[in-house]
Amino acid sequence: MIMKPLEKLVRKNIWSLAPYSSARDEYSGKEAHVFLDANENPYNAPYNRYPDPLQREVKQLLERVKGVPAENIFLGNGSDEAIDLPYRIFCEPGRDNVVSIAPTYGMYQVCADINDIECRQVLLDDHFQLHADAVLKACDEHTKIIWLCSPNNPTGNSLDRDEILKVIEGFEGIVIVDEAYIDFAHQQSLRQELPSHPNLIILQTMSKAWGSAAIRLGMAFASKEIISIYNKVKYPYNVNQLTQQQAMEMLKDPFEVDKYVKMLLQERSRLIQAFHELPICEQIYPTDANFFLARVTDAQSIYNYLVDKGIIVRNRSRIQLCQNCLRITIGTRTENNELLSALRQY
Numbered sequence: 244m245i246m247k248p249l250e251k252l253v254r255k256n257i258w259s260l261a262p263y264s265s266a267r268d269e270y271s272g273k274e275a276h277v278f279l280d281a282n283e284n285p286y287n288a289p290y291n292r293y294p295d296p297l298q299r300e301v302k303q304l305l306e307r308v309k310g311v312p313a314e315n316i317f318l319g320n321g322s323d324e325a326i327d328l329p330y331r332i333f334c335e336p337g338r339d340n341v342v343s344i345a346p347t348y349g350m351y352q353v354c355a356d357i358n359d360i361e362c363r364q365v366l367l368d369d370h371f372q373l374h375a376d377a378v379l380k381a382c383d384e385h386t387k388i389i390w391l392c393s394p395n396n397p398t399g400n401s402l403d404r405d406e407i408l409k410v411i412e413g414f415e416g417i418v419i420v421d422e423a424y425i426d427f428a429h430q431q432s433l434r435q436e437l438p439s440h441p442n443l444i445i446l447q448t449m450s451k452a453w454g455s456a457a458i459r460l461g462m463a464f465a466s467k468e469i470i471s472i473y474n475k476v477k478y479p480y481n482v483n484q485l486t487q488q489q490a491m492e493m494l495k496d497p498f499e500v501d502k503y504v505k506m507l508l509q510e511r512s513r514l515i516q517a518f519h520e521l522p523i524c525e526q527i528y529p530t531d532a533n534f535f536l537a538r539v540t541d542a543q544s545i546y547n548y549l550v551d552k553g554i555i556v557r558n559r560s561r562i563q564l565c566q567n568c569l570r571i572t573i574g575t576r577t578e579n580n581e582l583l584s585a586l587r588q589y
């Protein structure tokens with residue numbers, strides 16, 4: 244195991260941080276019935292009470308659904324929070340750097356910029372594949388985090404599992420694998436690699452397969468040592484009560500998600516097949532997600548044409564390796580048909 248001791252990776256001020264202790268932290272037992280400890284209003288139930296700062300009931304359900312112990316789970320206000328926190332935990336502004344693949348999800352770079360951290364980008368190959376050696380070569384003694392995303396956005400493909408593991412095992416810092424689209428993938432989640440890889444953080448979200456982007460709930464899975472630092476740095480009540488309740492509703496019936504995924508995968512292959520027949524279609528890249536990336540004849544003008552018809556896709560043309568590419572999310576059967584018939588008339 245070549246991982247540096249956690250104490251060497253975490254910023255000094257964070258390692259020694261005494262976290263804010265809320266009323267709900269200090270008393271969390273069940274037996275009491277008079278709560279006069281948090282300056283809450285006794286009226287307007289159930290919205291008058293602060294939510295559980297550690298979202299214990301949600302994590303209990305997640306433990307069952309994901310097979311990850313609650314102590315290895317962090318919940319945040321979307322993945323956004325779980326992406327931002329590691330910068331604040333591990334990276335010294337103006338000194339440390341992170342390495343990410345390119346093209347990939349834009350938030351890693353934006354959060355790096357906000358936190359004044361250099362984000363080094365390592366281009367994927369022509370098949371949007373990862374080469375561990377290239378990523379590891381971009382690291383130096385100030386590299387704290389490597390960002391991987393599999394299935395990747397905006398390309399849609401899964402990264403090669405062996406190459407991901409090579410990165411994790413060959414790096415002494417933290418490797419974060421964003422699995423926002425894993426429920427749509429053939430590949431298995433890396434969740435079961437957590438016990439043997441203490442430098443691994445896995446991100447998942449309720450926003451995609453779970454159909455719950457509105458509630459803003461992101462997850463990080465990692466060692467309990469890393470999770471406890473996440474919990475120390477986060478806002479005390481970072482996941483609100485309504486979100487926790489709705490998440491529990493969803494998690495009690497995980498088979499609903501399987502139905503969404505099945506429908507979307509069926510629609511994905513139907514849409515891709517039909518897309519191949521369109522005169523505007525030049526290439527469709529392999530996808531393991533609920534969207535696909537297509538190289539078309541003229542991305543900007545097709546994008547504008549679709550906007551005129553009230554159909555919005557994502558123009559990814561200006562991104563490296565994605566010239567003339569549109570990223571198309573799989574919708575309902577009706578929506579997908581509307582897209583296809585519009586494009587047939589282009």
Ligand SMILES: *Cc1c(COP(=O)(O)O)cnc(C)c1O
Pocket residue numbers: 320321322323324348392396421423447448449450451456460461
């Ligand atoms: C959509 C997406 C997310 C989800 O972000 P939330 O803040 O949880 O909605 C995370 N990572 C990637 C790569 C995504 O495409």
